[in-house]
Amino acid sequence: MRTSIATVCLSGSLEDKLYACADAGFDGVEIFEPDLVVSDRSPEEIRALADRLGLSLDLYQPFRDFEGVAPDLLEDNLRRARERFATARRLGIGTVLVCSNVATATVDDDEVSAAQLRRLGDLAAEHGIRVAFEALAWGRFVDDYRRSWRIAERAGHEAVGVCLDSFHILARGHDPAGIEEIPGDKIFFVQLADAPALTMDVLSWSRHHRLFPGEGAWDLGAFVRHVARAGYGGPLSLEVFNDVFRQADTRRTAEHALRSLVWLEDRAARLPGSPPTLQRIADPDVPTxxxxxxxxxxxxxxxxxxxxxxxxxxxxxxxxxxxxxxxxxxxxxxxxxxxxxxxxxxxxxxxxxxxxxxxxxxxxxxxxxxxxxxxxxxxxxxxxxxxxxxxxxxxxxxxxxxxxxxxxxxxxxxxxxxxxxxxxxxxxxxxxxxxxxxxxxxxxxxxxxxxxxxxxxxxxxxxxxxxxxxxxxxxxxxxxxxxxxxxxxxxxxxxxxxxxxxxxxxxxxxxxxxxxxxxxxxxxxxxxxxxxxxxxxxxxxxxxxxxxxxxxxxxxxxxxxxxxxxxxxxxxxxxxxxxxxxxxxxxxxxxxxxxxxxxxxxxxxxxxxxxxxxxxxxxx
Structure with a gap:
């Protein structure tokens, strides 16, 4: 599968991050909105730089607090979305991440949320954009990937699918096997992070203690196998919030990150029942x-x-x-x-x-x-x-x-x-x-x-x-x-x-x-x-x-x-x-x-x- 990484994983300017990702060998990147906001390069310049470096721009993220709101707030949310979609198009990005609402949701109703996502899908389609709806582990009402898929399915819009994030799924202890019940073409994006086994509030755990695959306590190999068996064909992307990585050398962290993805895909490919779309590398030979x-x-x-x-x-x-x-x-x-x-x-x-x-x-x-x-x-x-x-x-x-x-x-x-x-x-x-x-x-x-x-x-x-x-x-x-x-x-x-x-x-x-x-x-x-x-x-x-x-x-x-x-x-x-x-x-x-x-x-x-x-x- 193609490899990608969120710019939030790395230290430095947006340009520094793009150079480091290209040198490390990544296929693409996710643009984290705050990295673009503080950059003195225009979206068109960032797009041109990525093209020169051979990087695809895979995702623009995040768009927050959209669904489950009252009608008057929905209109303002659609206005915000229109601006974000326009920015994504300037970057040449075709998918925008929409996180489940953690702040302004007042309506706990799947039909209402689906109808609002349908409106968002109509707007996204006008810009040639897809909406990847993600259940945050601390979402106000939607904190389970199975519910986010249920809502996206009810929206019934070709521009509306889901984003699956291993942290939000595994931190809540949800069974990832249900991923295989989601059609692969409706999984618009997959984000990966490992984490140590900690007992703390999930938001702090997520923002400060995520790790690259292979460094934490989770079975990410099985997670990737479920994604591949569902028929997902997009990139495997890293989204790792970690205080150490955000202060470390940019190029070294990028190399470290790619190594974790290569290792993870190899590990997943070796599991029983894994499809041939997952690539293996040379067999491990444990020292004697x-x-x-x-x-x-x-x-x-x-x-x-x-x-x-x-x-x-x-x-x-x-x-x-x-x-x-x-x-x-x-x-x-x-x-x-x-x-x-x-x-x-x-x-x-x-x-x-x-x-x-x-x-x-x-x-x-x-x-x-x-x-x-x-x-x-x-x-x-x-x-x-x-x-x-x-x-x-x-x-x-x-x-x-x-x-x-x-x-x-x-x-x-x-x-x-x-x-x-x-x-x-x-x-x-x-x-x-x-x-x-x-x-x-x-x-x-x-x-x-x-x-x-x-x-x-x-x-x-x-x-x-x-x-x-x-x-x-x-x-x-x-x-x-x-x-x-x-x-x-x-x-x-x-x-x-x-x-x-x-x-x-x-x-x-x-x-x-x-x-x-x-x-x-x-x-x-x-x-x-x-x-x-x-x-x-x-x-x-x-x-x-x-x-x-x-x-x-x-x-x-x-x-x-x-x-x-x-x-x-x-x-x-x-x-x-x-x-x-x-x-x-x-x-x-x-x-x-x-x-x-x-x-x-x-x-x-x-x-x-x-x-x-x-x-x-x-x-x-």
């Missing part, structure tokens, strides 16, 4: 595990020291680049000093194991994801990659050489891997999860990237209190849990370190050996252990072990979680975790402890006070 994590800095020496303390092995220097590899079991950390002048250590990329990298690359291209490329020399493995919204580079690998990825052979003069060592000594054996911090303006786009490109799913988001405000965390994961990406949004102006969590079978042994090698873990206050005793009733020996090694602890109905953190190294830290039983979450209650400890360490470092190794009055 982490191939590596990449840390970049001008000097990665401090990171190497910590990796050695955690029991990882230096595997060698890359034969052509200033890049070194450390590993333990199936966990691999690549340290990259190339093109990193003045950069502190930070998480720069992740490698993911996939079944077929070419298929994932094809899907990423269809979703207009920015590629990431690296220069390779003869004999070096070329890996497909792309850039996530946070700037993280994601590379794909589907090639092994023996028991390891093929690219490992490019590293020389290190120590050979000893797969038995981590297992026998309880040491680090794999990457458990990766935490990525980014700004609020990139969060929704990052969620969509993980679902649409990587095929990860989204358990409910969590929030944790930090010293500077709430930190929101959204874990993206594969069904089997082998790939977990935690996307974290900190309060404005705060940048928490990214961190890499490495899983082991004996966290106490890893912690003890790390301290013997000089690691001083993030200090945990004694008050925390007093709280653990109260929460879980832990016996004295277990508490003593936790306290001695500054370990954190959590328990669920399925098992236990033991873990500790290294101090921040630049913009990065490491976490060592042990999952006991079937524990499959992330000890969210411990996050405030970490955030507060990191904040104390940061303030102490800024003040030059050597207190990072003290906790609760005693040495850690």
């Amino acid at each position: 595990g982490f191939d590596y994590v990449e840390v970049k800095a001008e000097d990665t020496g401090d990171v190497e020291a910590v990796l050695g303390q955690l029991g990882m092995t230096f595997r060698g220097q890359h034969r052509t680049k200033p890049v070194r590899l450390w590993s333990s079991g199936d966990s691999r950390v690549v340290l990259n000093e190339q093109h990193a002048r003045d950069e502190a250590p930070h998480l720069a990329g992740v490698g993911l194991r996939v079944t077929d990298a070419a298929v994932v690359s094809d899907r990423a291209r269809a979703l207009a994801v920015s590629p990431a490329s690296r220069r390779t020399q003869a004999g070096e493995l070329e890996m497909a990659g792309f850039v996530a919204p946070s700037g993280l580079e994601v590379f794909l690998n589907d090639r092994d050489l023996g028991d390891e990825p093929a690219w490992v052979a490019e590293f020389e003069h290190g120590h050979a891997a000893d797969p038995s060592d981590p297992a026998s000594g309880g040491g680090v054996r794999a990457v458990d999860h990766v935490n990525v911090s980014h700004g609020r303006d990139a969060h929704d786009e990052a969620v969509l990237f993980c679902t649409s490109v990587l095929g990860l799913r989204t358990p409910p988001a969590t929030e944790a209190a930090g010293p500077h405000g709430l930190v929101r965390s959204q874990v993206m994961r594969s069904d089997d849990g082998r790939v977990r990406l935690s996307l974290n949004v900190a309060p404005g102006g705060v940048r928490h370190p990214d961190h890499v969590a490495l899983v082991c079978d004996d966290v106490v042994a890893v912690a003890q050996r790390a301290r013997e090698r000089g690691l001083r873990p993030v200090p945990v206050p004694d008050n925390y252990y007093d709280d653990l005793r109260a929460r879980f009733g832990l016996d004295g020996q277990v508490l003593a072990t936790l306290r001695e090694h500054r370990l954190l602890f959590d328990r669920s109905a399925s098992g236990e979680f033991w873990h500790f953190y290294t101090p921040r190294i630049g913009r990065l830290c490491f976490e060592i975790v042990q999952r006991v039983g079937d524990y499959d979450v992330y000890a969210t209650d411990n996050t405030p402890v970490l955030l507060a400890a990191q904040d104390r360490m940061d303030r102490a470092a800024a003040a030059g006070t050597p207190t990072a190794g003290r906790s609760g009055g005693r040495s850690s």
Whole structure:
């Protein structure tokens, strides 16, 4: 189907929005009336610009508060409509959105509303315009799409049909299956928006919290399938009111929006019973595990020291680049000093194991994801990659050489891997999860990237209190849990370190050996252990072990979680975790402890006070 977007979704001037939509690859746009009103371009100039950019102008909206009124007000409404229709014609737009009345309706009668829409249809036809009647979720009398269709059907006018908006239908909990009972040629327009599951008044929910498809709680794939099965042949258009998008970069938001539409149509096309009018892209290939994590800095020496303390092995220097590899079991950390002048250590990329990298690359291209490329020399493995919204580079690998990825052979003069060592000594054996911090303006786009490109799913988001405000965390994961990406949004102006969590079978042994090698873990206050005793009733020996090694602890109905953190190294830290039983979450209650400890360490470092190794009055 053709793609379209309402200009209300984007920041900037009307001209900025048109350029951004064309560059992103949209077929058309809806002109939001306030965007035209404040523009210094005439309707004819806007129409000419859209023509030059290859954009159709699909809808002029909104015309408000028309039906269900007294006769004297109806005449004034028809006068208003005549002016709006004339403007639409100047723009070259053939469809005008008419919202159900929320303010001036006094007559709750379908026959009256239908008769008034019939009058409106007569006027619209004189201008070569169609009227798309939409049931607003907060309409005075008409707040259900089934009633708006009943009224439009009774109007019996060829210029009167309906507009179906997923928000107004799903926010009210209405069953969208009834869409299939509406003739496709009477569905004049379809608008799409996702939304988080919130408990609030529907108007505020609509005006501030809509999301692009794939970012919220609704099954928009099924909604689009119903629309397609009804025989609708017009554009799928986005109408997303969102405070973040209206302040974000116009071009980036437009690209993000188109990606959501491509993903949604593909998702709908894969549902049973979907008609062939819906287009599919390359199949998703969910990653099967982490191939590596990449840390970049001008000097990665401090990171190497910590990796050695955690029991990882230096595997060698890359034969052509200033890049070194450390590993333990199936966990691999690549340290990259190339093109990193003045950069502190930070998480720069992740490698993911996939079944077929070419298929994932094809899907990423269809979703207009920015590629990431690296220069390779003869004999070096070329890996497909792309850039996530946070700037993280994601590379794909589907090639092994023996028991390891093929690219490992490019590293020389290190120590050979000893797969038995981590297992026998309880040491680090794999990457458990990766935490990525980014700004609020990139969060929704990052969620969509993980679902649409990587095929990860989204358990409910969590929030944790930090010293500077709430930190929101959204874990993206594969069904089997082998790939977990935690996307974290900190309060404005705060940048928490990214961190890499490495899983082991004996966290106490890893912690003890790390301290013997000089690691001083993030200090945990004694008050925390007093709280653990109260929460879980832990016996004295277990508490003593936790306290001695500054370990954190959590328990669920399925098992236990033991873990500790290294101090921040630049913009990065490491976490060592042990999952006991079937524990499959992330000890969210411990996050405030970490955030507060990191904040104390940061303030102490800024003040030059050597207190990072003290906790609760005693040495850690």
